Amino acid sequence: MTAPTNWDDLRLFLAVAEQGSLSAAARLLKLGQATLSRRMAEFEASLGEPVFERSTQGVQLTPMGRKLLPSAQAMAVWAAEAQVQHSGSRHASAMQGKVRVAAPPSIAYDFLAPMAADIRKAHPGLQIDVLSSVKLLNLSRGEADIALRTFAPQDPDLLCLDSISAPIKAYASHTYAQSLPAHYEAKDLDWICWAAPYDEVQINQELRALIPNFKAAFTSDDHNVQFAACRAGVGALLMAQVQHRYTQLGQLCALPLDFGPRAVGQLHMVCHKRTAELSPVVAVRAFISAEFAYMRTQQALHGIHLEPRAP
Structure with missing residues (x-):
């Protein structure tokens, strides 16, 4: 060939x-x-x-x-980058190209989708392609430009550019919370979980470890469906207690249950070395890092002290 x-x-x-x-x-x-x-x-x-x-x-x-x-795809990104450099400007109006961001469904829905509006206001020439999946995409093969992952990368060609930690809490609708008996425990709740083929994700494992003979009340392979069921009062849903400006957790209430020190969610922003410094990728990275910094500030204000894993 x-x-x-x-x-x-x-x-x-x-x-x-x-x-x-x-x-x-x-x-x-x-x-x-x-x-x-x-x-x-x-x-x-x-x-x-x-x-x-x-x-x-x-x-x-x-x-x-x-x-x-x-x-x-990589050559197209570099061609766009060369055009920006040739123009002698990295101004927002000159920023062009597609940036593909891979993330778990809850992060794609609650974080990246609303953030995209602000990115587009600053850089109207950028196309934001959010790849929402539990499946891990391969950055080395160019399947995405940025990945938000729940664990730090091990591949030396991948860069962990920022990290945030958040406690895992139980959330429910206000109506469901008011229907619970006094002094309830985790075993007393109707739980909303992931269905197959994703029934081995961290949230499901946490509940199985916590509750003997655990059986979910409602399952779905789609986070949007889980969130809608929770909002409708079907039961409780385990999620990270995020403090970012786009969160929709305000529609729910956090239940006063302590799941212990193990119940901590991690989120890492990961890029491949060859694309991390491309202008469109850098522009999107800046928005994500700014929100991570905001979350850390909010955690400090609320007395939440969780150190992210070192990149």
């Missing part, structure tokens, strides 16, 4: 991969579909194997296409 060196070919390949069809990519690129199809066929011939499987529904990446995609 001959290694591709033509950025223009990779740019066209990336457009087709992201748009999902030759026709959509051709419209985006302002090219004729026949021209784009011919260019992709020539590109595949230079590689010696196809990068797309074509069908009436669009295109799907082949194994070669999936292997090539992270490199093409």
Whole structure:
């Protein structure tokens, strides 16, 4: 196989991969579909194997296409960075590009989604792509630019740029809390938890360790559904006691249960070395770090003393 060196070919390949069809990519690129199809066929011939499987529904990446995609995405980011540097300005109006941030569903919902409005006000040329999943994405393969993770990275190519800790508390609707008997314990509550295939996450493990023969009252594989059930009064939900400015925990009340020193949530901002200093990534990192700093200030004001793990 001959290694591709033509950025223009990779740019066209990336457009087709992201748009999902030759026709959509051709419209985006302002090219004729026949021209784009011919260019992709020539590109595949230079590689010696196809990068797309074509069908009436669009295109799907082949194994070669999936292997090539992270490199093409990284080159697109660096091309945008070069354009910013060439313009001689890092002003907000010059900031362009997509920043993909991977995070657990609760963080994506309660933290990143509302923060995106402020990022876009400061940098309207940025596209924020939030990848909400319990699944761990691979930063080395370019599956995301920034990851918010509940544990520090071990890979030497990954940088832990900031960390925050928060106690794990039980939350419930005000109506549900008022229905509880006096002097209740964790075993007396109706618990909302993760369903399969995520039933081994930390929250579920904490409850199984705490309550003999634990059985959840309500489960879902979607955090939004869990939060909605909690808000509706189905039961209690374990979550980190976050103090950031975007939190929706004000819709619920914290129950006065002590889960001990083990019940501490960690959140680490992680980047790969090769992308950590790209201008769009740095811009988004700055917003996340500012909110982490705000949370630490709020914890100090409320007498919460939890040291994050060292990066």
